[in-house]
Amino acid sequence: MDPVLVEVTRGGRVESAHRGAAIVVDAAGKVVFEAGAVDLAIFSRSAVKALLALPMVETGAAARLGLTDAEIALACSSHSGEEDHVATATSMLAKAGRDVATLECGTHWPSYDAAARALAAAGKLPSALHNNCSGKHSGFICLACDRGHDPTGYVKPDHPTMKMVTAALADMTSTVLDARNIAVDGCSIPTFAIPLRALALAFARFGSGQGMSADRAAAARRIRTAVAAQPRMVAGTNRFDTSVIAALGERAFVKGGAEGVHCGTIPELGLGFAVKCDDGAGRAADVVTAALIARLLPNNGAPDPVVAGLAQRTLTNWNGIDVGTMRPAGPLVAGVPGADRLT
């Protein structure tokens, strides 16, 4: 039974609570923090997009196509469908000699409500470019075109481009990825069930460059610096991942995925982490992630104020009245140095 990691209070009572598992390890697999069923395989969803972008960079495709920091960051993103996201995806596709018609991610309205309303107010409809995964898909198309693959069907597990992407994920997580742990993600690419421990290990490697070839270590560094330089590209306005990376720069990489998954790395400590909320709640995965970073990465002895504010938030209602809090709980605040600063 996974412990309660996040509590939502109202009027001084716990109104809702989120259970989950979380683990922090170094690149040798040494555990720094552990709570819940960290050896259970969970679908990694969009939390591993940075790992899926490795082949595009390590093969030299990104350099040959002249991809910018913003474009590389968008390849790792679950973006909000804002104008700059759409323009960046369009530019990536153009560099591959392609356009929106090659995208196989499906179409939805921008997830940022104000962007959706602005699109509607301009009398426009969304395209696949607005899909939160269009940057990742544009990256796959860049890789395919650079490799000389026909990108058609690139979302399928047996497409040569997707095979390269899946091989990178398997290598980074030291996990066998096959028919036994595959499923279909929201944007139609494969997603795999992988233990949290293996995901955290992969991100410790991603942050430290250990346990991989020199080319891959350089690619991981290139991706981390690109995201740190363009934090808006990895998510968007008022989004958790953008806020954390904008505050910490290259000191932390964090990436959420659907159904309450979060992964990331703290490169200067050589640590990677992975979080899964049992109930799939993204709001809780955000709090767990912020609480872990606030504890692990003190800034002159205190947590970064932006990160501490994301770890414990005051909830206000439509009239701006304080009605409660969202806060870390259980093993996140018990008996660990610095945890008391969060509560």
Added chain:
Amino acid sequence: MDPVLVEVTRGGRVESAHRGAAIVVDAAGKVVFEAGAVDLAIFSRSAVKALLALPMVETGAAARLGLTDAEIALACSSHSGEEDHVATATSMLAKAGRDVATLECGTHWPSYDAAARALAAAGKLPSALHNNCSGKHSGFICLACDRGHDPTGYVKPDHPTMKMVTAALADMTSTVLDARNIAVDGCSIPTFAIPLRALALAFARFGSGQGMSADRAAAARRIRTAVAAQPRMVAGTNRFDTSVIAALGERAFVKGGAEGVHCGTIPELGLGFAVKCDDGAGRAADVVTAALIARLLPNNGAPDPVVAGLAQRTLTNWNGIDVGTMRPAGPLVAGVPGADRLT
């Protein structure tokens, strides 16, 4: 520890799971179904709006002001801010001699995305009429004006109108409501922590007319028939409560609230129910509610197809590909006649 009541699957694996508590009782308190911590007090939120509307009807205010079925139904609603909802709230306020300026619920964009985009496309901004609680608040204002109360500050616990509303909730739930269990709701009115068992009892009374005065029983019947006649008014397009009531008419009343709460009644069986998902997930409370109704209210030996479809849903991605299911689990499907039809 509450049991898992709902599972979300992907590729044949359980990706996420929701724990919670649920109870079904008759107006004498006899338990028909029970799972989890049903004696724990939980914030009832918007799930009790129909009970909060009782004073407006039982005092004769609704009749004197000539409120229609649509207006009475909107008084019980968490609506989606669609044009007909806004028009109906406007009409309620006009009958009380008031307008939007008297509303104290705060403003937000319509929760139905297409309505928000249509408003933006028309170059308009939302008002307090678009707040999902504007119908409930308009009902409070109707009651206040009919009683001769100055409606100013009607959201406060000590306002004479709110005292009448709170007294009705206390009577219906046989619960003491005071400073020990009060908090502030999203729309600024008080919300109270009440045990699920007491909430289910209140709705068994609401559906059966038992345990209350003749005037209140008539008011409860009036509210139920109004909602059954105007199911769009209680929620909106593609919303769970509207779908269930549109399918079943007066055979069931259901109402959701924030943070995974659902209450309702099956009048012909004299039963009331209350559901709370521990993690606050509305998607799970919907599934639990539909699963309970499908089991309790068979239609010629089989569950109503609309309700059965809401109890167990196929999940599709942005390309329309089936990726998984959302389904009832644990005590909702174990050892109860008819439960096998849901799985």
